[in-house]
Amino acid sequence: xxxxxxxxxxxxxxxxxxxxxxxxxxxxxxxxxxxxxxxxxxxxxxxxxxxxxxxxxxxxxxxxxxxxxxxxxxxxxxxxxxxxxxxxxxxxxxxxxxxxxxxxxxxxxxxxxxxxxxx
Amino acid sequence: xxxxxxxxxxxxxxxxxxxxxxxxxxxxxxxxxxxxxxxxxxxxxxxxxxxxxxxxxxxxxxxxxxxxxxxxxxxxxxxxxxxxxxxxxxxxxxxxxxxxxxxxxxxxxx
Numbered sequence: 001x002x003x004x005x006x007x008x009x010x011x012x013x014x015x016x017x018x019x020x021x022x023x024x025x026x027x028x029x030x031x032x033x034x035x036x037x038x039x040x041x042x043x044x045x046x047x048x049x050x051x052x053x054x055x056x057x058x059x060x061x062x063x064x065x066x067x068x069x070x071x072x073x074x075x076x077x078x079x080x081x082x083x084x085x086x087x088x089x090x091x092x093x094x095x096x097x098x099x100x101x102x103x104x105x106x107x108x109x110x111x112x113x114x115x116x117x118x119x
Numbered sequence: 120x121x122x123x124x125x126x127x128x129x130x131x132x133x134x135x136x137x138x139x140x141x142x143x144x145x146x147x148x149x150x151x152x153x154x155x156x157x158x159x160x161x162x163x164x165x166x167x168x169x170x171x172x173x174x175x176x177x178x179x180x181x182x183x184x185x186x187x188x189x190x191x192x193x194x195x196x197x198x199x200x201x202x203x204x205x206x207x208x209x210x211x212x213x214x215x216x217x218x219x220x221x222x223x224x225x226x227x228x229x
Contacts, residue, residue, distance in 0.1 A: 004162070034216055041128075043221040044163065044208060093162050095217070103212040105153050110162030 002028050004096045006111035013084055013118055020080045021114045023094030029074040030096035035067075038091045038113075050077040074099065084118040091115055122146045123211055125220035132227050138196040140223045142209035145190065149211045154183060154194050155219070157206045166207070167194070199227045 003026040013019045023033055033050040048069055049057040056069035066088075068080040077096075081088055093113040101107035123144045132138045142152070151170045155163035169176040169183045169192065176183050182195045196203055204227045208219040 006162075032215065041224075044157075044219045046216060046218060049216055091160070095162070097215070103215055103217065104151075105155075105165035105168045108165075108217060110164070113160060113162050115160065 002026075002096075002098065002109045004030075004094065004109045004111040006092075006094055006114050008114060009112060010115045011117070013116070015085055015118055016083055018080055018082045019084055019116060020078055021092055021094075021116070023077045023079070023096065023111050025075045025096040025109070028096075029099040030077075031074060031099040032097045033071060033077040034095045034097075034108075035069065035077075035079050036093045036095070038093065044093065047079075081116065084116070086118045089116055089118045122213075123152075123209055123218065123220040125207075125209060125223050127223050128221065129224045129226070132199045132225065134201055134227055134229050135198045138194075138199045138203065138225055138227065140194040140196075140207050140209075140225065142192045142194075142220055143190060144192070144211070146211075147187070147190065151212065152183070152185070152192055153210045153212075153217070154181075155208045155210060156203075157208065157222070163208060196225075199225075201227050201229055203227050 005024045007022045031052045035047045036044045047062045050069045050071040052071045058064045071077040095110045098107045153168040154166040157163040185192045206222045206224045208222045210217045210219040
């Protein structure tokens with residue numbers, strides 16, 4: 001199946017610094033990518049929809065100035081957590097939708113996730 | 120407002136028995152539902168889906184049932200295996216993006 005890769009898998013950063021997480025579709029083009037976060041024992045919460053060549057669309061309650069999303073190519077979206085705080089510590093997961101395809105289990109693929117710990 | 124709800128946060132089943140995971144929804148306009156399986160520290164993987172025009176879809180040990188009058192769907196796993204232990208999310212397509220329920224953690228004991 002299609003592969004979506006996230007990097008880094010684990011990152012620890014100091015409070016107040018910024019950290020960037022990359023999401024790459026390795027063998028397909030993805031006009032649209034999605035960013036989720038998951039706190040322990042909780043659901044996958046959609047944060048934003050990343051659109052290639054345009055601004056991301058953020059879900060209600062998600063601070064766009066804190067979670068910067070860039071989708072500069074058809075295979076790469078980045079999430080930058082700016083001025084990170086301990087409460088930003090979470091598991092961040094991206095997914096990518098195959099370009100030109102409707103949403104289905106066979107057209108959306110998830111990355112492995114990235115653990116962020118802010119100390 | 121959560122339009123898809125998984126009211127059971129956890130479920131424990133003996134190996135070989137049936138696992139039934141439930142999902143309730145409020146919006147009848149959904150085209151289809153999808154079930155994903157997630158292991159700790161990994162991304163979700165697609166399991167099975169069902170179109171709103173069907174009431175059942177089967178794939179090996181996994182069967183999803185849709186009861187439109189009750190706005191309820193369920194995922195049946197039979198026989199359950201220890202490797203099925205994971206968190207299961209039901210999800211739906213909302214304007215091109217996947218929205219998930221709260222998840223149910225399944226534990227299959229040997």
